[in-house]
Amino acid sequence: MMPAYKDKKKGTWYVAFYYKDWTGSTKHTVRRGFKTKGEASQFEKEFLNTLLHSADITFGALVANYLEYLAPRIKPTTMSTKRYIIDDKILPYFDKMKICDIDTISIMKWQNTLMEYRDEKGKPYAPTYLKTINAQLSSIFNYAVKHYRLMQNPCYLAGSIGKQRAEEMEFWTKDEFNRFIETVDKPAFKLFFTTLFYTGMRCGEALALTANDILEDKKIVICKNFAIVDGEEVFLTPKTERSKRTITIPDFLYEDIKDYLSKLYGYKPTDRIFYFTKHAATREIHRYAKKAGVKEIRVHDLRHSHASLLINMGVDIKQISERLGHNSVKTTWDIYSHLYPDKDVELADKLNDIGYLPDRNEIQEELDGDED
16 A cells, blocks of 8 residues: 655645556546545545455445445435445444455344334334344345355355335225325325325325326326435436326316416416425324324335225226336235235135235335335
8 A cells, every 4th residue: 555645735645646547557546635534545545445346345345336336326315225224234333344254243233232222212123123223234245256256245144134015004994094194284285185085196206297297187197206315305207117007087077286386376287286305294194193193104115005995885906006006916916915904815716826026125115114
């Protein structure tokens, strides 16, 4: 490793060194502005560490390469969630360790720390969240096994924590929703929550709606997703091709939307109908639920409420799957089969005969609501 140098004019330190990039070409880099010689030397060490392709690489350097690999392959919203979990729940424990030194004992101690956590109200992490965090660490080690000659994934031997699904799916019955919506006195939020309950749209899909998406034959075109990533408002393509869909809405909802739009001053057909964010919707759904005296649920649970409503109406599961924009009927069944009173064994057997394995990530995202 090359020495660090003092910039006598500025009183800071810098490093200048050569390295070979992934194409084998020799490159030269200079980085300035470090307050101490140690900081400058540490930067060079960590930079060169990211170029290693062996199990001697530090976990922090591995993560940098892992995220660089993922960035063009996943949606910004998914990337943002991954970064938060990694930065807040994983890196503080393993950052400086070499991946070859992280064994099952280290993993289990980290898992114990997560399971023992309690917030200021004494509440632990949800079992499904523990499962998600642990799966993220395992995914990083899978990457290391494939690309950095790590012999095995230590998470496999340490075992998993948490649960794949919550004990119960939260949703509102029609009576509960009616009690809730009667208390909502803000027109925009009233229409928004009504739209979610009677269409089953994802939150981000509803937030992306414009007047141009509302067709005169009382249908809604769902072709985009609204999200805020790193403070920037973005429109994303739906998570799968089947998420792009056109659904029919009840007459009263169509009239409510048209009436609402007619009262908006200076509104353009390409503007978003619902001008707020998911965070604001989350705040309001909890506030009005308390006011109405109904159990508090998430905004995403209105999607589950719609599915439950259709199931109780006897709607065919294939229609429900298409309306929700799931990738397959099997995905819909895996998420909502417990809502069928008799578990419908015959239907399950027929679906199993198809031999299709549902996307586990899609199922977990539907339950978590991560793609809202």
